[in-house]
Amino acid sequence: MYYDLLFASVWHTLRSFGYSHYGVESGAIAVLHTWGQNLSLHPHIHCIVPAAGYTLDGKWKNIGHSGNFLYPVHQLSSAFKGTFPDSLKRALRKQNELSLFTEKVQAAYKTKWVVHCKPSLAGAEHVIKYLGQYTHRVAITNERILNITDNKVTFIAKDYRDNAIKKPVTMDGIEFLRRFTMHILPRRFVKIRRFGIYNHTTKRNLALQFTEEEKPGIDALIKQQKTPETNVERFARLTGVNPCICPVCKTGRMVIIRELPRIRSPTGDTFKKRVKQI
Numbered sequence: 001m002y003y004d005l006l007f008a009s010v011w012h013t014l015r016s017f018g019y020s021h022y023g024v025e026s027g028a029i030a031v032l033h034t035w036g037q038n039l040s041l042h043p044h045i046h047c048i049v050p051a052a053g054y055t056l057d058g059k060w061k062n063i064g065h066s067g068n069f070l071y072p073v074h075q076l077s078s079a080f081k082g083t084f085p086d087s088l089k090r091a092l093r094k095q096n097e098l099s100l101f102t103e104k105v106q107a108a109y110k111t112k113w114v115v116h117c118k119p120s121l122a123g124a125e126h127v128i129k130y131l132g133q134y135t136h137r138v139a140i141t142n143e144r145i146l147n148i149t150d151n152k153v154t155f156i157a158k159d160y161r162d163n164a165i166k167k168p169v170t171m172d173g174i175e176f177l178r179r180f181t182m183h184i185l186p187r188r189f190v191k192i193r194r195f196g197i198y199n200h201t202t203k204r205n206l207a208l209q210f211t212e213e214e215k216p217g218i219d220a221l222i223k224q225q226k227t228p229e230t231n232v233e234r235f236a237r238l239t240g241v242n243p244c245i246c247p248v249c250k251t252g253r254m255v256i257i258r259e260l261p262r263i264r265s266p267t268g269d270t271f272k273k274r275v276k277q278i
Contacts, residue, residue, distance in 0.1 A: 024053030027196030037157040039179035081113035
């Protein structure tokens, strides 16, 4: 419930600002992250928001203030601070659980909420590529783990209170597992969501209007064939680790010298027969 409300509140805030500031139906691609560098529970949503949208009569309109900013960030923070706790209170009231969380909800109203909003200095392609590296990652990757003993785990984490310097963090194995399991999402939970003009329903219902000059470029973009992704490229994209680079020296290049054939595991009946024979 909490994460669904978080998504809904984020889009409600962005959508209302699109209409109130520019009179357009904008959009957003939202990605849920739940962890901090030390595996603490830190739910937050990254959003890619276009500086454009469709007016009520279906016309495409570029928005933004000369490329400097899209929406006033302080107003975004205030609006989101009001939207999310209100939604949470209504949901808890429906489940007759509001009395159990009254103090925490009231504390949320008193807390300073921050919405971090900035343009992409390196271009939209850079943002999508950067965010794409993290969409299918888990809370921590193997390369960050330095050492594992019988009861301790040591891993690397950025200390944002000290200029994001990477430092080793050691904690009990039980505590490490507790923190890691906090970030396991419910089954079939959708952590990447599209809203507004990015939603397939909205795109189908909108009467998209392009000029004759725009149509050739759009048609060419649609027909453009994407180069098939290799297994190595797919692994690097999903994990952020280049398997071709030596994991020890970080400079040498790994070369495939042999591929092991796939070995089919025995079926249940065959396995039972072998166990009986032993």
